[in-house]
Amino acid sequence: MEINQMTKVWSVDNDVENTVEKLRSCTQIVDAAHLLRDGEVVAFPTETVYGLGANACSNEAVEKIFLAKGRPSDNPLIVHIGAMEQLSSVAQDIPAKGKQLMDAFWPGPLTIILPKTDRVASLVTAGLASVGVRMPDHPIALAIIEEAGVPIAAPSANRSGRPSPTTAAHVLTDLEGRVAGVLDGGATGVGVESTVIDVTVDPPIILRPGGITREQMEAVIGTVALDPSFQVGAVETPRAPGMKYTHYAPEGELWLVTGEAGQAREKMRDMLREAKQHGQKTGVLASEETLSYWKLQPEADVILSVGSQSDLEEVAQRLYAVLREFDEQKVQFIVGETFTRDGLGMAVMNRLEKAAGGRILSV
Secondary structure: OOOOOOOEEEEOOOOOOOOHHHHHOOHHHHHHHHHHHOOOOEEEEOOOOEEEEEEOOOHHHHHHHHHHHOOOOOOOOEEEOOOHHHHHHHEOOOOHHHHHHHHHHOOOOEEEEEEEOOOOOHHHHOOOOEEEEEOOOOHHHHHHHHHHOOOEEOOEOOOOOOOOOOOHHHHHHHHOOOOOEEEEOOOOOOOOOOEEEEOOOOOOEEEEOOOOOHHHHHHHHOOOEEOHHHOOOOOOOOOOOOOOOOOOOOOOEEEEEEOOHHHHHHHHHHHHHHHHHOOOOEEEEEOHHHHHHHHOOOOOOEEEEOOOOOOHHHHHHHHHHHHHHHHHOOOOEEEEOOOOOOOOHHHHHHHHHHHHOOOEEEO
């Protein structure tokens, strides 16, 4: 793969009136799909984050994803399909609960672990007998997958370990010159990646929390278990993206502080004061509720809000952009608030804990 290649950027108007069929005829989509069929890698928006796509049936194409991202090859990829007719090409023996989840949440931010077919490239599954499949809920993503005519393996379109990209600008910051093209469809909506659930076991197990909550799935299929391996420090073989390695991390050192609100803020101030004494530029990842408090504290050089504690959808949408903003402002030491684990909060806290690399203090 040529790392210092020319990266083509196409802008696509993500107008609500643009149907998948209309988008398929757009020159930008046709050009990008042609590159995918030729074994190149192309970044495109989904409703969660931007994905870095390649033909899921070609090991040669998929290898370019790992090279571009600097991603370990034992970390499996998610396969994206554009229509239910494509499912049989990548998965087989669909369990009844898997079908129920598809009916309820596809297209949408839910990846379902299923028995794979032989068509799926071995690099996609890291040698496993199963594959994660989802149908994204984004017209540009669906259009390029259908126009390419092949299922698309697509992890997030960032350098491995970095915060996931929610804009095309984020993608270019990490991958310009390393990928053949980027489809710019504006900012993504959900902000955190899809939920990953394994339905090859009973009860099904969440391997990564995301845009579809445990509560939503249990309302459809009953009991859903949680796999402890999505916590930082797990050493078992990863069965889904995000299970084994530190992800989503800013360049600065991030600490999370949890506990009684007043005590947590005092501890955060102590940590910031010590960092400043060592000459570090400091930052606070705050909620909207504490923003005014932190703006009065001299220990904090950069204060960024990810949204309200009562609006976890907003927090999820803004999280990665805020982590990248700390990088842009060259913040070296960051303390962050924590959020409830209820509903979408489970995904928010999972990403924050991964970003912190296990640096969590309880006071």
